[in-house]
Amino acid sequence: MLIIGAGPAGLSAADAAARAGLNYLVIEKGLIADTIYRYPVGRTVFSTPEELELREKSLHPCRDKPTREELLSHYVRFALEQRLRIYTEEGAGAIERVDDATSSFLVYTTRAAYTASRVLVATGAMAHPRRLNVAGEDLPKVSHRFVEPYPYVRKDVLVVGGGNSAAEAALFLSEEGARTTLAIWRADWEQRDPKMNAIKQWVRTPLERELAERRLQLLHFTQLEEITEREVRLHTEDGALRTLPNDAVFILIGSDADHTLLSRLGVDFVTAGLAEVPVYDPDTHETNVPGLYVAGHFTHARHIKQAIAVPRRIIPLIAQSLRTTAQR
């Protein structure tokens, strides 16, 4: 069995595959738990330890919820302690169907080609950060990912976006002394439905405090016109064109999965909200391509809790189907 991606879903799948006695391998294009590695430095995650840990009562954060560093360490140590078979810094580039007596797929990576009877794709949904497609978006001062606030102390920073990532980045920047403006679409600011990625209460409360104390500016905008070396021009709700002094821009408006591996193989997709989601059997997570399975962030089971739970449920079924095939 070949597992593509070593995020929470891929790690859980590797663990379940090892327990089921399968001959498995994980191929990871980055590092173990690469998405968590890319969270902002020092960020506290919003899930509880029970929802994130790979073994019951094995994640012990200093506070009630772990930081990025505590969670990353948990996943890396788990992979090491369980001796999970993971090849890092090796990306999967294509999957081909072969259907000979012993294998069903040939998986080409940046280093090798592997045959596999079953493939589980757990590549997450972070491949393509969304862009505004405005003039100046490729300037070096523009970033689609926020890492930490310290390079921006006493600088003019614009954060664009209405979800938790943008709100948190604006909060971190403002708290650490960057002159921060959060540019947001009004509908995003006003919506409070957690299922719609509304800003979480524990981010909103300190954010509103920063606003009340005038360290942070909030701007309801309709369109960003242009980013230049020293300024940003945007249209505000009242129809005015505002020019802001600017040293750095963070565009944090979400990201999309890369479905190339699946779509080239003929996997069907449906539209769910802003995303395209592969069609799969809800019980087995098998796609319309027999032997090809999906799990994690780019399915309907998006959060870490489900990314871990689904492989635990489906890998024993896959092991069973392999045994049945072998007995024939």
Ligand SMILES: Cc1cc2nc3c(=O)[nH]c(=O)nc-3n(C[C@H](O)[C@H](O)[C@H](O)COP(=O)(O)OP(=O)(O)OC[C@H]3O[C@@H](n4cnc5c(N)ncnc54)[C@H](O)[C@@H]3O)c2cc1C
């Ligand atoms: C800032 C931030 C904070 C978040 N906080 C939370 C939270 O508190 N709680 C929560 O439940 N969720 C949170 N999430 C979402 C959470 O990160 C995802 O639900 C989780 O990572 C999904 O796990 P996954 O294994 O499906 O995908 P990922 O963790 O994204 O793992 C996919 C892996 O596949 C690898 N990969 C991709 N393409 C290839 C390829 N072609 N070949 C080989 N490898 C490949 C990637 O490098 C990556 O390591 C947060 C997300 C962000 C961005």
